[in-house]
Amino acid sequence: MPADHYQESTYGDAIADTYDDLYGTFLADPVQIKVLADLAGDGPAVEIGSGTGRVALPLARVGVPVVGIDASGEMTRQLHRSAVAEGLAVTAVEADAAAFTVADPVPLVYAVFNTFFLLADRDVQARFLAQAAKALGDGGALVLETFVPRPGRLPDGPHPGVFPADSTVVVKQRSTERVVLFAATNTPTARTFDYHEIVLADGAPVRMYPGRMLYLWPEEIDALAAAAGLRLAYRWGDWDATAYDPNAARKHISVYRR
Numbered sequence: 001m002p003a004d005h006y007q008e009s010t011y012g013d014a015i016a017d018t019y020d021d022l023y024g025t026f027l028a029d030p031v032q033i034k035v036l037a038d039l040a041g042d043g044p045a046v047e048i049g050s051g052t053g054r055v056a057l058p059l060a061r062v063g064v065p066v067v068g069i070d071a072s073g074e075m076t077r078q079l080h081r082s083a084v085a086e087g088l089a090v091t092a093v094e095a096d097a098a099a100f101t102v103a104d105p106v107p108l109v110y111a112v113f114n115t116f117f118l119l120a121d122r123d124v125q126a127r128f129l130a131q132a133a134k135a136l137g138d139g140g141a142l143v144l145e146t147f148v149p150r151p152g153r154l155p156d157g158p159h160p161g162v163f164p165a166d167s168t169v170v171v172k173q174r175s176t177e178r179v180v181l182f183a184a185t186n187t188p189t190a191r192t193f194d195y196h197e198i199v200l201a202d203g204a205p206v207r208m209y210p211g212r213m214l215y216l217w218p219e220e221i222d223a224l225a226a227a228a229g230l231r232l233a234y235r236w237g238d239w240d241a242t243a244y245d246p247n248a249a250r251k252h253i254s255v256y257r258r
Contacts, residue, residue, distance in 0.1 A: 001071075021080070028055045032239040033062060036110060038143045039255070040064045045108040046135060048097045048128065049115030052078045053090065060088040067091045071101045105137030112145040117213035120192065123212065128230035133258060142230055142256040148249050149215045150190075177202045191215050214251035218244075218252050230256040 022243040036045060036059055043065040050056045050068030051173040052075055058064050060083065068090055070076050083090035097111070097119050109132040119125045132142045166186060173180040184195035200206060216224075222232050231255060235243055237249045244252050245253070 004104065028058050029239055030058075032057050035037075035196050035239050035253075036143065037062050039062050039110075039143065040108040041109070042197065044098070044106055046102060048100070048109065048111040048132075049113075050079055053082050055110075055112060056090050057082060057086070057088060061086075062092045065089040065091075067093060067102065067106075069093050069097060070093050071096050077142070080101075096156065098124045098131060099257075100131055100135070102135045105140065106135055106139045107137055108143065109135055109140070110143040110144070110145075113185045114146050114213065115213045116144050116146050116212070117193075117215045120212040120214040122214065126146065126224050126227065127214075128227050129230060133230050133239075136258050138258065140258055141233070142225070142252065144221065144256070145223070145251060145253045146215070146249045150250075153237045172197070185199075216240060218246070218254065221254065225256050232257060 015236065033055070036055070039045075039114045044067050045059060045064050046067045046069060047056050048069050049061075050066075050070045051072075052066065056066040056068045056079060066089065068076070068079050070092070071080070071094070073094045076092045079090065080092040082088075083092065090221050098114075111128075116125065116128075118126055129142070167184065169181055169183045171179065178199065178201040180196040181200070182195060183198060185192060191214055192207070192214055193250075195211050197209040197211070198206065199209075218235065224234065232254060234243045235255070236253045237244045237251070239253060
């Protein structure tokens, strides 16, 4: 897909009506929810790329008010309906990550499951970090979870697929009624990872969901964060505070402070 056709909302708007069906078994880790809840305190917490609520809803269930920011109007409406149905303190807001604002400082902003890389433009990533720094109160935390880009590894998150040296097609899901393929192209010189999720279902038209990531190594994210006035407080290899091994980690959870 040409770069000028792809926007932050493209993936979410295309897949919103079937996202929960495709990824309903991909749930937030209870340890992840506890870590975020501890960092948020009384809240509110701001989630970037909240989607249909995989993290926002369970975080609200443990008593943390959540403001869910998503560029996709369709995703935002689904999150709102789910929150209302459960009576949860979740405010769903349609907004770009690089331009979101909050009325009062918050203790936590987070972007998990590779959402930071889905902001597929270096300037957008930098402006998001600047907005996050503005939104945080004194001592507030920004939490990012992203994969570590290594050829041949499977990025963790709702968009798993071989991280290839060039291009690949893999089978993500298969049943008697449906096959989901993941076709991806990695362009290391541009740091871009373009993909389509292709759903082939018996008796239904073919559905194609395009996505794009712009990936960085952890140290490069640190530099962008520092330019926004954020310092790395600690980095883990997983939500259980596993030590981060730069030579072997599949992903990292990084916590930045103002």
